[in-house]
Amino acid sequence: MPSYTAPVKDMQFVLHDLLNVTASDIPGYADLDAAFTAAVLEEAGKLATDVLAPLNPVGDREGCTLENGIVRTPTGFKSAFDRLRDGGWTALDCDPDYGGQGLPYLMGTAVGEILVSANMALNMYQGLTHGAYSAIHAHGTPDQKATFLPRMVSCQWTGTMNLTEPHCGTDLGLMRTKAEPQPDGSYRITGQKIFISAGEHDMAENIIHLVLAKAPGGGEGTKGISLFIVPKFLVNPDGTLGNRNALSVGKIEHKMGIHGNATCVMNYDGATGYLLGELHKGMRAMFTMMNEARIGVGVQGYAVAEAAYQNALAYAKDRLQGRDVTGVKNPDGPADPLIVHPDIRRNLMDQKSFVEGARAFTFWGASLIDRAHRTGDASAEGLISLLTPVIKGFQTDRGFDMAVAAQQVYGGHGYIEEWGMSQFARDARIAMIYEGANGIQALDLVARKLAADGGKHVMAFFDLVKTFLKENEGDERLKAGFLDPLKNASKSLQGAAMYFMQNGMKTPNAALSGSYDFMHLMGHVCLGLMWARMAKAAYAALDAGAPDRDFYESKIATGRYYMARQLPACAMHLARIESGAEPVMALKAEAF
Amino acid sequence: MPSYTAPVKDMQFVLHDLLNVTASDIPGYADLDAAFTAAVLEEAGKLATDVLAPLNPVGDREGCTLENGIVRTPTGFKSAFDRLRDGGWTALDCDPDYGGQGLPYLMGTAVGEILVSANMALNMYQGLTHGAYSAIHAHGTPDQKATFLPRMVSCQWTGTMNLTEPHCGTDLGLMRTKAEPQPDGSYRITGQKIFISAGEHDMAENIIHLVLAKAPGGGEGTKGISLFIVPKFLVNPDGTLGNRNALSVGKIEHKMGIHGNATCVMNYDGATGYLLGELHKGMRAMFTMMNEARIGVGVQGYAVAEAAYQNALAYAKDRLQGRDVTGVKNPDGPADPLIVHPDIRRNLMDQKSFVEGARAFTFWGASLIDRAHRTGDASAEGLISLLTPVIKGFQTDRGFDMAVAAQQVYGGHGYIEEWGMSQFARDARIAMIYEGANGIQALDLVARKLAADGGKHVMAFFDLVKTFLKENEGDERLKAGFLDPLKNASKSLQGAAMYFMQNGMKTPNAALSGSYDFMHLMGHVCLGLMWARMAKAAYAALDAGAPDRDFYESKIATGRYYMARQLPACAMHLARIESGAEPVMALKAEAF
Structure with missing residues (x-):
């Protein structure tokens, strides 16, 4: 049976080394010191490991049943949901006026990742409640809020x-x-x-x-x-x-x-x-829920991949099969562990570098939401609105791919339900579909978000990348491994945006035919930017004499992998985009 | 419920326009005239549509049961298996000395595709029998052959x-x-x-x-x-x-x-x-079965994708949702069919161009097997031995991706089991794992097959591509759409092979870290070569005044799509390969 341990150290790295939350001017962030966030994440992690994760295969096996109009959830779900409720986990980032704890959305997101990794199906009951809470909070009358919100914050309803x-x-x-x-x-x-x-x-x-x-x-x-x-x-x-x-x-x-x-x-x-x-004006109100739900689904994308990765890694260390071609690593055993083999490494590094990059991207996105909501910063609002379809679409596509990759590490056992790897792949699959199928995310990105407010937000995004590159151009440690690939990737993304601008007005299909590739291209650039920033933060920690050198060096090595092995996808996406609408639309519908 | 119709016309195009089987010097091929092969494929198609495909969801739902040592197959499987047996479908390419029909392996492969598309789980019972038949046929004593083969040819056993x-x-x-x-x-x-x-x-x-x-x-x-x-x-x-x-x-x-x-x-x-x-010397005998099984699994890769594609296409034509941005296509309906939308087109074209390319590649591979077996041609044997891991590994990876893509066309309905699209994805998943997980295929390709016989076979493959390019360099119709992209893709593949030669001897991990990318790079080059050849064949048919112009023009358009939209992956795979072993192996196992 799969197990799960919350990656608290990795999360702390993002919160404190990368985002440096306590130094932020976002109201409420000053309170998020390392001891506090560690305590919250570890407590959530305990619940996840001890209560939620063991129920994940139970939920898969039993499913829900409907009899005489009554739906029964799987064995153990009800008491686990009580634990979530009673521990206050459903109220973390809700409004204190209605019984919430008033923590930033960022903390809700971090805890959310843990709960989703442990048991996606169970956590959805509270995730949807949170979405409905947000819609009523934003659009409800005082009476509606008073009636519904306190009970939804607690998940009593x-x-x-x-x-x-x-x-x-x-x-x-x-x-x-x-x-x-x-x-x-x-x-x-x-x-x-x-x-x-x-x-x-x-x-x-x-x-x-x-x-x-x-x-x-x-x-x-x-x-x-x-x-x-x-x-x-x-x-x-x-x-x-x-x-x-x-x-x-x-x-x-x-x-x-x-x-x-x-x-x-x-x-x-x-x-x-x-x-x-x-x-x-229901669509507008619905989008309050929907945008939040899309970030939540983007979390599902990498959170399930994290859980799958942890188990694939454990299996790769444990399963003995074949010998390291460069020299036996386990001379006392009948064979070496899978992890010695380069192709297994490639697979694990794909997973690891994606999950850690996506976490950074998502947490950064959550901090933009906090900035928008807590300071009214319209540019943060515009930027997260641009990034939301990328967080949702790119991360759920890649998250599913990585769950499938994790399953592959198990060989035949990955296909057998008892081992639990199939469930990760099957669960992850829905995230590509619901809350707007990923083709719709790509459409939203290219047809709406790129041009929104005169293209201001995508320009702001390019400026972010440019500024980072400029600020660090003298850093020789970052240059070859991070800055150069990021610059190339960003050029591809700008080339794609340029192509859409030059062709999309005249021929909308020229943009729409490349929308899916654009979403992935932008996702890679975002994760590339995150990895470059994380590498910088890791070097800073090493320079400052951080005791856990291995941890920071691993971050840099993992980032280098992403830059070297994943960013080459950017040029491919650009080439596809620049091939235009013609190859895509050439066949008449009847000719298919 | 999904349906399936054998793509007889597409198969005939590969057999006759592309491979021109009746003109071949391979013994037995002269008999494969268009009327004969159409009759066989249509007959198999009837069985597939009427008997096997309707049982596919039944098999998925019921599964097999074990009680008191007795295994029961799903409702209807036994009588369908009788139909397969009684129709002689299990004996197509078997030795007439043991009751087989003595048809070429190519015909067994074409019919096999149809049976797998309709019902992969059911067809495996005969597929494995065929593998065991081949091993006994190749390695058995006369007594063993006489005892076992006739009853295995008929699938009585x-x-x-x-x-x-x-x-x-x-x-x-x-x-x-x-x-x-x-x-x-x-x-x-x-x-x-x-x-x-x-x-x-x-x-x-x-x-x-x-x-x-x-x-x-x-x-x-x-x-x-x-x-x-x-x-x-x-x-x-x-x-x-x-x-x-x-x-x-x-x-x-x-x-x-x-x-x-x-x-x-x-x-x-x-x-x-x-x-x-x-x-x-059991491994050698086992590999007789294994190599055949690997081609068979490569067939599963694209055959399940074909079935999934057919249903995704039907849904895309039927489901009304949104409007064509370039102008309403279905003014009398409440919305336009999905197929008007460029991103749906992209998805369908990905599937269509893969499946048709993979079919051509596989049939060509099967003809190499016939050449090797029926004429003793060692270079054909060497070439198919090189291509087998590509047929297995590349086609099952991409076939699974395409089954997932087909599922995506259905939106939320794709996730609901009753619609049948989930089954295609779940069934296709195993093909990436069994008969040697795809990482092993990549290892086999790079560590064994590339260097086999002094690299003779990979050189022969490159020569094939070069000769094709040279022979057609004056053809302006093929140049931009087919020859140029094929040349670029082939250059990437040669660059990758060169990188392995220069680095792999000194640092085996430099080759092994790129093996998976190499398998995919080679797969794309193979499908690119097939599409260039098919385009040439289609132009020839058009020039000869073939009546069904739409069909041949569609082939050319589909091929152009593959070249423009899929071959850009080649440069990405090369870039990953050339990044070498360092990023892959940088982390110590303990640092994961």
Whole structure:
């Protein structure tokens, strides 16, 4: 059975060596000293190792069951969820006015990584609640906030997002679910929603569904869509639970992975709903949830890969097979451990350098969110808005690839469910699909985010890279291993952006045909920038006489690997992009 | 539920336009006229569409069960297997002396693709039988051949390969299964084997296990290994079945995919076995099976991708979502079909250009096998021996990627088991692992095959590419789209081979660290060569006034896509290879 240990030291490195959080001017960051963050992460790590991770295969094996309208989660999930709730882990970065602990989003993200690595399916119940909490927090009336938020912060009540319908996923303009206004100001919600994660379960008293639906008078397409709060049990004025609302689970989906999370078909049969935010502006309110959810899914991308990597590494050290061609390493054993073999190393280094790079990228992104929310910095808001589809799309694609790579280390055992490596791959697969399939992330990046505010944010990103290169150009230790490859990669990215600018206006398909490659190209540049910064931070620590030299030297070596072995993908993506729309669109649809 | 239609037209194009089989001097090829091959492929296609494909999800859902030592295959498998057997599909390319039809291996491969696309798990029962047939055919005594081959050709008896043990997969030198010689010339086989595909089932009267074991006096490591025929039921001199042999199924593995195939733990408790081939030279005999099995697994790589692609394409044409940015394509519908969107096109073209390229590569490889076997041509033997790890490793990696890509087209529905796309991805995953995990294929390619016979075969391969480029250098239609990219890709491959030659002798890890990239680089060059040849063939057909112009123009467009969008990977692989062993091996094992 796989095991998991929270990578607290690696996280501390990102928080303190790379981001230097206590020196930040973001309100609340001064309190994040190393002792405090270590204590929080270690405590989360204990829960993850002892409680959540052992339940991960149980959830996969048992799945959720639906009987007479009641959904049962796998053995142990309910008590583990109580532990999450009682330990305050669901309230970390929530508003203290509603019972939250008020910690930065960055800390929520770091802890979130740990919980996801240990048990992605279980953590989704609170992840979705957090998304719904954020939407109500941002768009709710004072009454709505008072009623729902305290109980959602504690996960006494959980939340969901209801977007998809059988005939519409990406294209929400096709939505059919209706909302009819009632004399008392509420709405009657009627329609069917599918793929509703955590849609029904036995771990909370109430479930607060946020449902997109069309109210009269809103016009065609997405313009007519509004967002509604639709509780499973109606809530009395005193906060106690009232009648069961007219909604039910149609079925639980039989999925490739995340079996421990109940993915439900939800039927709304004239259910009572309350408008959240402005009428006919539901998409905007939904995006409050969605953007947060996309960062959360980006975390899933590398967090599952981290868990898979830890186990692949342990197996590679333990399994004896073949001999090191450069000389026997385990003369007393019948063979050497797998880790002596260069191709196994390549595989492990791919995983390690991705996961550590993605963690840095994500934590940096989380700090941009904190800056935007806590200081109102519009440029931080613009930058994270640009980076969000990269965090989501690139990290989940690569995270899945790395989970598959980790499985490969096990040879035949990787294919056998009992070993648990298949689950990592199967679970990781969904992250490429939900909260906007990765093709949509690429579209969002290229068609919306690049041009947003006159291209200001992508220019700011290029400036960040340029400034870093300029500031460090005299550093001989960084030059060949980090600065040169980063400069090349960044040039490829600029070349791609230039290609889109020159061709995309005239021929939109020229940009859209290269969007997926652009997302990956930008992901590599972001991780390259992170690794260059981490190398600089590691050298600084070594120069300052840090006691744990091996740790910092490993960071530098891991970064060098990423730069040498992963950044060459950038030129490939540029070449594909520059081949334009013609090869992609040449065939008529009938000719396929 | 997914459906499948045999791509007979595409196969005919490879057989007749590309390989021009009837003009070949390979004995037996003259008979393969277009009418004959179309009849065979269409007949196989009918069986595939009507019988095998509908059982594919059944096999996935039900799996195999073990009760009281008896393994039951999924509902319908037995009667479908009877259909395969009764239709003579298991005997296509077998020796007529033993009841085979004597068709070329090429035809067996083409039909094999169809059967695998329709139902990979079911087809494995006959695929493994064919491997065991080949080993007995090549190494058996006249008596062994007479006893076993006719019944294996018809699949009245099926076969297996028993290599892996719990502690040894790749490193067979660690093997513990023992063979003790008996006074009557037989051996008593004792030990445990794992991951035995088709190890036990209810579809054949007898199962002929080929088992690797150590007989006394063979020395250490793989040198002491011999191969034994160990039937489930002993066979009387008159060919009737005798006593049950002392072997049994320990358990059926619970796997990520290919649930319809019984993957067994096999226990040999002093079972009676008969030496196959020479004592202590079992590895050689096993490799007769293994090389064939590797080509067969390479077929699985693209055959499952073909089935997944067909369904992704149908979904992309059917599912209405969003509008074409260049102008509405389906004004009467609520939205345009997915296929109008450039990123969906990119995805479909990735799949289509891979599958068609891989088919051409594999069929060409099969024709090399026919040339080697039917004419004794040593250079054909050497070339296919070089290409086998590429066919296996590259095609299964990319085939899995493409099955995952096909799943992505379905959005959320791709993750739901009922739609069947998850099964394609899960089934395709095993092909990267078994018959030598792909890291081992890369090792075989770089450490053995490149240098084999003084590098003669890789030089012959480069000559093939060079000759093609030279012969066509005046063809302006091929130049920009095909010849230039092929030349560049081939230069990258030569650069990589040069790097290995210059560095690999001194520093073996410099070659081994780049082996995986080399396998992929070579795979792309092979598919690039195939596409350039196919484009040439398509232009020739167009010039000759072929009636179906759209078909040939599509081939050219699909090929141009592969050249423009996939071959840029070659420079990336070269850059990684040239970064050498240092970044890969920099970390000490303890530092991970």
